[in-house]
Amino acid sequence: MALRIEDYALIGDTHSAALVGRNGSIDWLCWPRFDSGACFAALLGTPEHGCWRIAPADPAASVTRRYRDGTLILETTFRTGDGEVVLTDCMPPRDGGPVLLRQISGRRGRVAMELDLALRFDYGRNVPWVTRLPEANGIRAISGPDMVVLHSPVPLKGEDLRTRARFEVAEGQTLVFELIYSPSHLPLPAATAAPETLLAHTEASWRGWSDRVQAAGPWTEAVRRSVITLKGLTYRPTGGIVAAPTAALPEEIGGVRNWDYRYCWLRDATLTLLALLQAGYTEDAVAWRDWLLRATKGSPSQIQIMYGIGGERRLMEWEANWLPGYEGSHPVRIGNAAHDQLQLDVFGELMDALHQGHLRGLPNSDDAWQLQKALLEHLATVWQEPDEGMWEVRDGRRCFTYSKVMAWAALDRAVHGIESFGLSGPLDRWRALRAEIHADVCRHGYDASIGSFVGSYGSRELDASLLLLPAVGFLPAEDPRILGTITAVERDLLQDGLVRRYRPEKAQDGLPGSEGVFLACSFWLADAYALTGRKDKARALFERLLDLRNDVGLLSEEYDPRARRMLGNFPQAFSHVGLVNTAYALARSGGQSKPVRSGTGDGSEPR
Numbered sequence: 001m002a003l004r005i006e007d008y009a010l011i012g013d014t015h016s017a018a019l020v021g022r023n024g025s026i027d028w029l030c031w032p033r034f035d036s037g038a039c040f041a042a043l044l045g046t047p048e049h050g051c052w053r054i055a056p057a058d059p060a061a062s063v064t065r066r067y068r069d070g071t072l073i074l075e076t077t078f079r080t081g082d083g084e085v086v087l088t089d090c091m092p093p094r095d096g097g098p099v100l101l102r103q104i105s106g107r108r109g110r111v112a113m114e115l116d117l118a119l120r121f122d123y124g125r126n127v128p129w130v131t132r133l134p135e136a137n138g139i140r141a142i143s144g145p146d147m148v149v150l151h152s153p154v155p156l157k158g159e160d161l162r163t164r165a166r167f168e169v170a171e172g173q174t175l176v177f178e179l180i181y182s183p184s185h186l187p188l189p190a191a192t193a194a195p196e197t198l199l200a201h202t203e204a205s206w207r208g209w210s211d212r213v214q215a216a217g218p219w220t221e222a223v224r225r226s227v228i229t230l231k232g233l234t235y236r237p238t239g240g241i242v243a244a245p246t247a248a249l250p251e252e253i254g255g256v257r258n259w260d261y262r263y264c265w266l267r268d269a270t271l272t273l274l275a276l277l278q279a280g281y282t283e284d285a286v287a288w289r290d291w292l293l294r295a296t297k298g299s300p301s302q303i304q305i306m307y308g309i310g311g312e313r314r315l316m317e318w319e320a321n322w323l324p325g326y327e328g329s330h331p332v333r334i335g336n337a338a339h340d341q342l343q344l345d346v347f348g349e350l351m352d353a354l355h356q357g358h359l360r361g362l363p364n365s366d367d368a369w370q371l372q373k374a375l376l377e378h379l380a381t382v383w384q385e386p387d388e389g390m391w392e393v394r395d396g397r398r399c400f401t402y403s404k405v406m407a408w409a410a411l412d413r414a415v416h417g418i419e420s421f422g423l424s425g426p427l428d429r430w431r432a433l434r435a436e437i438h439a440d441v442c443r444h445g446y447d448a449s450i451g452s453f454v455g456s457y458g459s460r461e462l463d464a465s466l467l468l469l470p471a472v473g474f475l476p477a478e479d480p481r482i483l484g485t486i487t488a489v490e491r492d493l494l495q496d497g498l499v500r501r502y503r504p505e506k507a508q509d510g511l512p513g514s515e516g517v518f519l520a521c522s523f524w525l526a527d528a529y530a531l532t533g534r535k536d537k538a539r540a541l542f543e544r545l546l547d548l549r550n551d552v553g554l555l556s557e558e559y560d561p562r563a564r565r566m567l568g569n570f571p572q573a574f575s576h577v578g579l580v581n582t583a584y585a586l587a588r589s590g591g592q593s594k595p596v597r598s599g600t601g602d603g604s605e606p607r
């Protein structure tokens with residue numbers, strides 16, 4: 001059985017990523033890209049679905065782990081009665097094919113070790129054909145288009161369709177294992193001449209990047225770990241950022257809410273852009289913005305809510321029915337049917353991302369502005385339609401309040417673009433439409449009898465997306481309707497002080513079962529406290545969220561406060577983006593913070 005989600009750590013090379021367990025087992029790896037089939041999928045099944053474990057033979061070995069400072073290089077230290085070894089795992093920056101390095105160093109005594117490698121291509125389905133390399137101790141595994149080569153410093157033996165080894169590591173000794181991927185039609189990839197140099201180069205490259213992080217007061221280290229994680233979720237060739245490197249980690253143990261997150265969501269765009277810009281990573285923000293602009297180019301009526309890392313549009317959802325799922329949570333879904341949904345907020349998310357970038361020195365090109373104008377003209381014809389909303393419900397469309405608010409935000413950012421940056425456009429018409437949408441939301445999305453905005457028109461149910469209304473500048477934070485909404489969220493959506501997205505038992509979403517608290521929404525509540533001058537509450541909630549990170553600083557999408565364990569895909573960009581943005585909001589504000597995401601960027605003139 002796979003470990004608890006929080007018992008994994010991320011390694012990656014900005015093309016793909018792997019999850020390494022505290023037990024030294026790599027249980028998830030998709031090669032060569034984030035969205036490729038997994039060759040290790042034990043995370044969603046059993047070791048027979050693919051994994052690579054290197055650990056002491058003594059099952060009672062104690063374990064501690066950490067990242068090397070400022071890097072995505074993981075060090076797992078095992079201590080046994082016989083001594084201590086450090087397992088160092090990393091995926092070096094690509095200079096050719098994908099490589100995974102595992103180095104074992106003896107620190108004390110002499111420790112008996114085991115290696116157990118099960119390569120299973122296509123998400124644990126295909127057992128490869130394995131042959132020995134001409135050189136000593138290497139193997140080559142081929143299955144259809146895929147080839148993986150292991151260069152090993154110790155003798156290997158084939159057993160039960162797996163590759164195994166037993167060896168000892170003495171104090172002062174270092175052994176390096178190298179796993180390399182290549183398309184199977186290419187020549188055999190050679191071992192790296194000097195793996196120690198490659199490790200040093202990997203460390204230097206991460207340090208050179210992460211040392212530039214902007215200070216965030218007492219939370220600088222937490223922010224540094226989060227931006228390293230976001231960088232690890234970036235597909236360098238295109239600048240796209242995946243929501244998470246995993247598929248089908250459940251939002252409820254044993255449940256059906258198991259989604260594939262190895263794609264890029266427009267909704268996550270603005271918050272990600274702001275996080276990168278605040279942290280000082282302008283180049284990465286530009287790469288992400290350029291990805292956004294390329295992905296969304298085309299007929300405005302065909303804009304999607306999410307795309308593949310290269311901008312792909314068909315992300316067909318299917319079920320890997322040979323995988324039992326994480327702790328029996330099935331189906332295991334690959335692909336994501338949400339790509340076909342209507343979610344009106346994406347117009348606002350895109351316009352806002354570009355506008356916030358512009359406010360911070362990333363100007364709109366004429367080409368980009370023409371695209372935005374075309375998207376707005378399309379939005380003007382569809383904004384009144386019901387949609388699937390931010391939470392991507394699967395039981396029919398409704399008029400989600402947040403979707404309408406973000407339609408307002410799309411117009412608002414366009415108006416500000418004309419007013420502040422001299423861009424061209426039908427100013428009066430867009431101002432009038434902006435006012436019309438604002439009035440529509442205040443009329444249909446607010447319920448005076450409960451003193452709160454509601455999740456969708458005509459419903460009395462709350463939705464955590466409403467916490468973003470002051471952040472996007474829809475109304476001032478002090479507006480009684482906003483204060484009432486925060487109170488209502490506290491009343492209806494808090495579980496053990498953390499925020500649920502909505503109550504699935506009341507606000508139907510088309511799926512059986514329930515889910516945990518949603519960590520990004522919990523950061524939004526902290527932001528809402530800061531915006532309404534309750535800095536102590538904001539800080540207390542933020543510190544509580546920091547305490548939920550695992551031992552190496554990572555957050556999943558959700559958390560189960562009763563079972564005290566992480567849920568959902570891991571690590572999740574949306575959660576880490578929330579952490580970064582809240583950290584800067586708290587570090588910056590002496591008292592009441594300003595909505596950095598408003599049309600003016602400083603919280604003035606909300607409408």
Ligand SMILES: OC[C@H]1O[C@H](O[C@H]2O[C@H](CO)[C@@H](O)[C@H](O)[C@H]2O)[C@H](O)[C@@H](O)[C@@H]1O
Nearest residue numbers: 243259265267268336338390391392574
């Ligand atoms: O649980 C419902 C939905 O969950 C996924 O979407 C969530 O993650 C997205 C990426 O971070 C985020 O933008 C979205 O708002 C979240 O609800 C999943 O991909 C959907 O298919 C699913 O319906």
